[in-house]
Amino acid sequence: MSDDSRPLPRIRARGRSFLALVLSPEAGLDDWLRGLDAQIARSPSFFVGKPIILDLGLLSADAEGLAEFYPALLERGVRVIGIEGGDRSWPALAGWDWPDSFEGGRASGTVAIPEEDAAEDTPAPQPAVPVGALIVERPVRSGQSILYPDGDVIVIGSVASGAEISAGGSVHVYGTLRGRAIAGMGGQAGARIFATVMKAELVAIDGYYMIAEEIDPALTGRAVQALLEDDTIVVRAID
Numbered sequence: 001m002s003d004d005s006r007p008l009p010r011i012r013a014r015g016r017s018f019l020a021l022v023l024s025p026e027a028g029l030d031d032w033l034r035g036l037d038a039q040i041a042r043s044p045s046f047f048v049g050k051p052i053i054l055d056l057g058l059l060s061a062d063a064e065g066l067a068e069f070y071p072a073l074l075e076r077g078v079r080v081i082g083i084e085g086g087d088r089s090w091p092a093l094a095g096w097d098w099p100d101s102f103e104g105g106r107a108s109g110t111v112a113i114p115e116e117d118a119a120e121d122t123p124a125p126q127p128a129v130p131v132g133a134l135i136v137e138r139p140v141r142s143g144q145s146i147l148y149p150d151g152d153v154i155v156i157g158s159v160a161s162g163a164e165i166s167a168g169g170s171v172h173v174y175g176t177l178r179g180r181a182i183a184g185m186g187g188q189a190g191a192r193i194f195a196t197v198m199k200a201e202l203v204a205i206d207g208y209y210m211i212a213e214e215i216d217p218a219l220t221g222r223a224v225q226a227l228l229e230d231d232t233i234v235v236r237a238i239d
Contacts, residue, residue, distance in 0.1 A: 057085030
């Protein structure tokens, strides 16, 4: 017999934030998919494990190739957790396995921990802290993610490979940046990324991104800033 006199366990709940990427395909879906294939070829792990929201706002109900578009994304390993900007009544979407939508959210990315030289972790002289900035006074280890949509993120230390910093404003790393840095995720095209030692896997600003292979090798290991110019990320040395 069960003992119903035992006290019931207390149910505990905690919040956890994840950064979802938003893909906004445009008309000419075959060409768009070829562009996606090229990006996946350059960075095969970019979409792995990343939750994706598919925004159909740039497409019409009669867009050519729309019916086959969602299955094509799934075949490429793109994990779609929500769809917005379209209408379930569109005939082309009748065969889609439409995921349940998520409410809320704000408009806004396994590796072994590398050995880091002590000299690389020495904080550089720091400018005045921006109002509302989040200061992280420790290294960010592989697998860790810092998400702060309300302003700048300042890391006093290094960001390891496999770690990710996401900020609504700019990202400042006073150490070695080996992981991913995502700035301006709330639509701030003027946001920047600063690193005392640049060895990033990826940098992104306002939805535009650049992977390690696209960064000038002459800038690797140097103090740099990344900014957005004419919808293109530019990385420059800080002299």
